[in-house]
Structures are given as C-alpha cells and as structure tokens.
Amino acid sequence: VIYVITPTYARLVQKAELVRLSQTLMHVKNLHWIVVEDSPVKTQLVSELLAQSNLRFTHLHTETPKEHKRKETDPNWLKPRGVEQRNLALQWLRENRELSNEGVVYFADDDNTYSLRLFDEIRSTKRVSVWPVGLVGGLRFERPLVEGGKVMGFYTAWKPNRPFPVDMAGFAVALQLLLANREARFDLLAERGYLESSLLQSLASIEELEPKADNCTKVLVWHTRTEKPKMKQEELLQKQGLGSDPSIEV
Amino acid sequence: VIYVITPTYARLVQKAELVRLSQTLMHVKNLHWIVVEDSPVKTQLVSELLAQSNLRFTHLHTETPKEHKRKETDPNWLKPRGVEQRNLALQWLRENRELSNEGVVYFADDDNTYSLRLFDEIRSTKRVSVWPVGLVGGLRFERPLVEGGKVMGFYTAWKPNRPFPVDMAGFAVALQLLLANREARFDLLAERGYLESSLLQSLASIEELEPKADNCTKVLVWHTRTEKPKMKQEELLQKQGLGSDPSIEV
Ligand SMILES: O=c1ccn([C@@H]2O[C@H](COP(=O)(O)OP(=O)(O)O)[C@@H](O)[C@H]2O)c(=O)[nH]1
Ligand SMILES: O=c1ccn([C@@H]2O[C@H](COP(=O)(O)OP(=O)(O)O)[C@@H](O)[C@H]2O)c(=O)[nH]1
Ligand SMILES: [Mn+2]
Ligand SMILES: [Mn+2]
Numbered sequence: 262v263i264y265v266i267t268p269t270y271a272r273l274v275q276k277a278e279l280v281r282l283s284q285t286l287m288h289v290k291n292l293h294w295i296v297v298e299d300s301p302v303k304t305q306l307v308s309e310l311l312a313q314s315n316l317r318f319t320h321l322h323t324e325t326p327k328e329h330k331r332k333e334t335d336p337n338w339l340k341p342r343g344v345e346q347r348n349l350a351l352q353w354l355r356e357n358r359e360l361s362n363e364g365v366v367y368f369a370d371d372d373n374t375y376s377l378r379l380f381d382e383i384r385s386t387k388r389v390s391v392w393p394v395g396l397v398g399g400l401r402f403e404r405p406l407v408e409g410g411k412v413m414g415f416y417t418a419w420k421p422n423r424p425f426p427v428d429m430a431g432f433a434v435a436l437q438l439l440l441a442n443r444e445a446r447f448d449l450l451a452e453r454g455y456l457e458s459s460l461l462q463s464l465a466s467i468e469e470l471e472p473k474a475d476n477c478t479k480v481l482v483w484h485t486r487t488e489k490p491k492m493k494q495e496e497l498l499q500k501q502g503l504g505s506d507p508s509i510e511v
Numbered sequence: 512v513i514y515v516i517t518p519t520y521a522r523l524v525q526k527a528e529l530v531r532l533s534q535t536l537m538h539v540k541n542l543h544w545i546v547v548e549d550s551p552v553k554t555q556l557v558s559e560l561l562a563q564s565n566l567r568f569t570h571l572h573t574e575t576p577k578e579h580k581r582k583e584t585d586p587n588w589l590k591p592r593g594v595e596q597r598n599l600a601l602q603w604l605r606e607n608r609e610l611s612n613e614g615v616v617y618f619a620d621d622d623n624t625y626s627l628r629l630f631d632e633i634r635s636t637k638r639v640s641v642w643p644v645g646l647v648g649g650l651r652f653e654r655p656l657v658e659g660g661k662v663m664g665f666y667t668a669w670k671p672n673r674p675f676p677v678d679m680a681g682f683a684v685a686l687q688l689l690l691a692n693r694e695a696r697f698d699l700l701a702e703r704g705y706l707e708s709s710l711l712q713s714l715a716s717i718e719e720l721e722p723k724a725d726n727c728t729k730v731l732v733w734h735t736r737t738e739k740p741k742m743k744q745e746e747l748l749q750k751q752g753l754g755s756d757p758s759i760e761v
Binding site: 273274276277278280281284285287288374375376377393395396398399400401402404416418419478479480483484485486487488490491492493494495497498505506509510511 | 523524526527528530531534535537538624625626627643645646648649650651652654666668669728729730733734735736737738740741742743744745747748755756759760761
C-alpha cells in the first residue's frame with residue numbers, strides 16, 4: 262500500500278487542487294490517501310470530495326497553531342506549512358498500523374503535479390527512496406547525484422549544506438521504518454529549508470538512500486504552484502451586496 | 512466521442528500541465544484528444560507524452576503569427592492565445608469527420624482544472640451546451656442564469672454586454688453543428704473577451720443554449736492558472752556555465 266499524506270487548507274483554489282490530485286491518485290492501485298485539513302473542523306467540501314472520489318482514504322484535521330500560521334501579507338517562505346498536518350498523519354499510522362503491515366509513505370502536497378510513473382517508483386521503497394523534483398529551488402530541477410547506484414550528493418543551489426537538501430515531494434519512506442522509529446517527525450520550528458531534514462535525519466544516512474527514476478535522471482514530479490485568483494469584480498459586487506451566490510461551491 | 516481540443520505552448524510548466532490534464536482525460540470513455548502545439552514543429556516532449564498516454568489523440572501544430580504573439584512583457588490579456596491552434600483543430604475535424612459521425616467538441620486549455628463529472632454533462636450536448644466556470648472574470652464563478660430550463664442571461668461582471676459572456680471552458684458544441692457551419696471559427700482579431708462570441712455567434716442564439724450541471728448551479732471546471740516558476744538559481748548557475756543538465760527533460 263502507498264500511503265499518500267496530503268495537508269490541505271481552505272482557499273479559493275482548494276477544491277480545484279484536490280479534484281485534479283484525486284483524479285491522478287484514482288489511477289494508482291493499492292493507494293490510501295490520508296488527507297489532513299489545516300482547519301478546526303473537517304469541512305463539508307473536503308468530506309464530500311473524498312466520499313465521491315472512490316479512493317480509500319482517511320480524513321483528519323488539525324489547525325496550525327496561530328503563532329505559526331502564515332499571514333496573507335507574509336512572504337510565502339516565512340513559516341513552514343502543513344507541518345502539524347503531516348505529523349498527525351504519522352501519528353495516525355503509528356496508532357492504526359503494525360510492523361507486520363507493508364507499505365510506503367509519501368508526502369504529496371495538494372498543488373504539485375505527479376506523473377503516474379512516480380508511484381511505480383515509490384512502490385519498491387525498502388527504507389528511504391529519493392528522486393528528482395522539477396521546478397523547485399530556483400532551478401529547473403533538483404536531484405540526487407548517483408554513482409554506481411549510490412547517492413553521492415545533490416544537485417541543488419539553495420542552502421546546499423542542508424543535511425538532506427531534498428524537497429518534500431522528492432522522497433518516500435517505508436511504513437515499517439516509521440513505525441520502528443516512533444519519535445521521527447517534522448519539526449515545526451525547523452528553519453526554512455530544513456523541514457525535510459528534520460524528519461529524514463532520524464531515519465537514514467545519505468549512503469542508505471535508494472535512488473529511483475533511472476538513477477535520479479527522470480523528473481516525475483513537479484513543484485507547481487497555482488496563482489491566487491484575482492477577485493476584483495467579486496469584491497466590487499460584494500460591496501453592493503451583489504456578490505456571487507455563496508451556496509454555489511467553487 | 513468527445514473531441515477535446517487543447518492548444519499548448521512551450522514553457523517551463525508545459526509538461527506538468529499536460530501530464531495532469533492527460534491523467535484526467537484518461538478516465539473519460541470515448542475521448543479523442545486533439546493537441547495543437549503553438550510551435551513551428553511538433554516537439555519531442557509533446558509527441559512522447561501523447562504516445563505514452565494511451566489516449567486516442569491527434570497531434571497538430573501551427574505557430575501563432577509573430578505579429579499576434581504575446582511578448583514576455585505584455586500583460587497576459589493583450590493578445591488572444593491559442594486561437595489559430597483551435598481553428599486548426601476545427602479544420603482537421605472538417606477534413607476528417609463527416610456529418611454522419613456523432614460527437615461533441617470541447618475546448619480545454621492545458622492549465623484549467625476539469626472534474627470528471629464535467630465530461631458526463633458534455634456528452635449529451637445536442638447543439639451548444641453551457642455551464643458555470645470557476646475562478647474566472649474576477650469572480651468566484653461566472654455562470655449562465657437559467658429559468659424554466661432556458662438560459663435567460665449570465666452572471667458575469669466583466670463586459671456583460673458581450674454577445675456570449677462565456678469563457679472558453681464553459682461551453683461545448685456538437686460536431687455536426689461545426690461540420691454544417693463550415694465557416695464558423697475563432698477570430699484572431701477579436702477584441703479582448705470577444706473570442707468565444709466570435710465562434711458562438713455563428714452557431715447559436717442565447718435561447719438555444721442547453722444548460723448543463725444542474726441548470727448551471729454546479730462548478731465542474733476551474734480557470735486555474737499556474738505560477739511561472741522562479742529560475743533565479745538556474746540563471747546564476749548558467750552564467751557560470753553550471754546550469755542544470757539540459758538532457759534531463761522537465
Ligand atoms: O496554512 C497552510 C498552508 C499550506 N498548507 C498545505 O501545505 C502544503 C504545502 O503548502 P504550499 O503548497 O503552499 O507550499 P509551497 O508550494 O510554498 O512549498 C500544501 O499541501 C498546502 O495545502 C496547509 O496545510 N496550511
Ligand atoms: O502563446 C500561447 C499562449 C497560450 N497558448 C495556449 O492557449 C491556451 C490559453 O492560454 P492561457 O492559459 O495562457 O490563457 P488564460 O489562462 O490567460 O486564459 C492554453 O491552453 C495555452 O497553452 C498557446 O497555445 N500559445
Ligand atoms: Mn506547493
Ligand atoms: Mn489558462
């Protein structure tokens with residue numbers, strides 16, 4: 262089973278993002294989608310979307326503590342996002358799965374783009390596997406550098422001295438390894454860029470990483486970001502009490 | 512058969528967009544994808560993506576004439592995009608299909624988000640069908656207003672006096688209607704916002720429009736737009752001759 266962990270939060274494009282991600286996941290056999298809302302309650306929007314998707318899923322929620330939440334005006338890198346949500350999913354796995362259950366865990370943000378071929382690569386993860394991620398870190402791609410089947414370093418330009426200069430979308434972890442290391446989790450206070458390292462440091466060394474995607478030469482996932490839609494007309498109409506029908510879900 | 516016509520052009524996110532769109536279309540039965548590259552040749556990237564998709568497809572190309580092409584620095588609404596590409600697809604249908612062939616034609620840009628339920632709605636189009644589009648025109652959604660099963664007007668804020676104030680993603684046309692009206696096409700010189708009208712005016716009147724999606728009360732397609740990825744590190748490295756390996760496709 263591939264456990265796909267997706268943190269998500271309410272915004273104008275949320276449903277669109279979850280619709281296209283769910284349509285990708287629907288192609289993947291033996292998949293279990295753990296969706297964790299950054300919200301004080303499970304919303305109707307996400308609940309119905311999951312129910313209608315025909316996917317095997319678990320629906321959780323936990324609100325990011327106020328003091329860690331990014332404000333509209335903060336630059337988008339100021340605070341880590343989705344951290345407590347991913348940790349809650351890890352906790353759920355530890356409470357609901359046993360060492361005898363086989364599986365691989367992948368952290369899939371709701372706005373990235375995933376090729377179906379990625380899931381074939383993920384499936385054979387023994388401990389921790391890694392591969393390239395497109396359109397990230399100010400580069401066309403970041404990737405592990407492989408020699409003789411072993412990861413020898415990383416092609417990355419931004420803070421290259423991080424312990425694991427790997428994007429969230431660029432690795433998967435065996436379920437058993439997470440169950441055996443019950444303290445491994447993401448650090449909410451990790452410095453920018455160090456979130457992935459905060460988990461991976463307790464799980465593997467660089468030499469142990471398993472390179473996927475033809476020795477890390479193929480890009481099968483893209484760190485796409487969706488524009489925030491402009492709502493100029495909506496705001497003008499709302500001032501006149503003529504905003505769009507709020508009962509129509511978008 | 513639903514003929515989905517997608518204009519597309521080379522840019523950093525092109526492959527990502529086409530990957531996730533193809534993964535949506537792969538769920539739809541009896542679909543034929545007509546992909547038209549805005550390019551002087553068919554590119555290897557698009558050719559391979561189509562070949563690997565298992566979709567029924569036709570791959571065409573035509574470059575937008577220089578004088579109509581948008582420059583990097585132009586605002587994104589200055590020139591219509593994908594116009595000659597959509598017209599070439601119409602020409603292909605007229606040359607390769609006959610009045611006895613049943614089908615519906617839908618214009619699906621590569622960056623929008625489509626719910627699978629949309630294709631169920633499209634399939635029953637008799638002449639011209641319409642439905643809401645999310646996140647467009649500065650509003651949460653634009654939509655046709657329906658009374659007694661008939662379109663009586665439109666909820667839209669931007670240039671509401673357009674003959675058909677409908678986004679490209681918000682209508683479908685029966686193949687037979689396009690074959691019977693061989694002159695109907697998009698006008699490359701149409702004023703901003705009038706592109707859809709330039710085709711629809713020769714095909715239907717407002718009263719004839721067939722409302723879909725529960726009398727146009729459900730949003731099943733979203734006019735999402737993808738951020739242009741920042742390439743700051745890539746540009747710095749390229750200046751030192753250390754840019755990312757160009758043989759790795761992104
Ligand atoms: O306040 C927030 C912001 C983001 N996210 C989720 O965390 C993940 C990463 O966020 P984002 O894509 O905005 O980060 P970036 O693209 O900048 O890495 C996504 O799945 C978001 O839906 C969240 O749960 N709460
Ligand atoms: O020079 C261009 C620009 C755009 N397009 C295609 O035309 C459609 C509409 O373009 P875009 O999504 O940029 O328009 P907008 O979102 O602003 O309506 C998309 O399928 C693009 O891939 C194209 O073929 N050539
Ligand atoms: Mn993201
Ligand atoms: Mn678009």
